[in-house]
Amino acid sequence: MADLGSHPSVPPLRDGLVPRQAVARTEKRWLAIMLAMLAVMMAVVVATGIVGSLHPSSNVEVIDPVTLHLKGEFVESNLGTAIEPDGSATVRIIAQQYEFVPRCLLVPAATPVKFRITSADLVHGFMLPYTNVNTMAVPGFVAEVRTNFASPGEYVMPCHEFCGLGHQAMWANVRVVPSEQFGDLGPTGRARCDTQ
Numbered sequence: 001m002a003d004l005g006s007h008p009s010v011p012p013l014r015d016g017l018v019p020r021q022a023v024a025r026t027e028k029r030w031l032a033i034m035l036a037m038l039a040v041m042m043a044v045v046v047a048t049g050i051v052g053s054l055h056p057s058s059n060v061e062v063i064d065p066v067t068l069h070l071k072g073e074f075v076e077s078n079l080g081t082a083i084e085p086d087g088s089a090t091v092r093i094i095a096q097q098y099e100f101v102p103r104c105l106l107v108p109a110a111t112p113v114k115f116r117i118t119s120a121d122l123v124h125g126f127m128l129p130y131t132n133v134n135t136m137a138v139p140g141f142v143a144e145v146r147t148n149f150a151s152p153g154e155y156v157m158p159c160h161e162f163c164g165l166g167h168q169a170m171w172a173n174v175r176v177v178p179s180e181q182f183g184d185l186g187p188t189g190r191a192r193c194d195t196q
């Protein structure tokens with residue numbers, strides 16, 4: 001088969017036509033290049049997954065979603081914004097079908113802010129447009145995102161993982177206020193704007 005083109009019964013090709021052996025050779029070469037590229041990309045995916053220890057959420061911290069509301073860090077009275085002794089803010093949030101608790105977050109501007117979020121039921125999304133905040137809320141894990149709001153403003157935080165029929169109505173408001181307006185919360189005080 002390899003010498004079909006040169007078989008005496010096959011007429012010579014017209015000018016400009018490429019013999020089939022040459023076509024097959026080129027295609028085989030491209031096939032080899034493509035397989036090599038695939039192998040390299042797969043190796044990169046596997047290597048970064050192992051070396052970077054990729055995890056389902058941004059923070060490898062597990063939590064029992066069944067007892068979330070009953071005990072521990074995410075009980076109702078602990079949700080919202082806490083001010084740490086160093087002046088930074090920690091915001092604790094639960095995502096559940098179909099709301100964020102609290103529905104309105106109050107955070108200080110020009111202050112390091114750490115969001116800690118988990119889900120009570122299934123995978124939800126947590127994103128603040130125009131900031132670096134973008135993670136998934138996965139049941140069983142606590143996701144942690146850090147940011148710093150340069151100036152006061154209002155953000156709408158939509159759930160960006162499809163989570164069921166009420167997904168499109170699931171969002172929270174984030175109100176960023178000047179830090180001097182924030183007031184003294186004390187060690188156990190939690191700020192939110194849906195109860196104030």
Ligand code: CUA
Binds near residue numbers: 098125163168
């Ligand atoms: Cu929660 Cu979409």
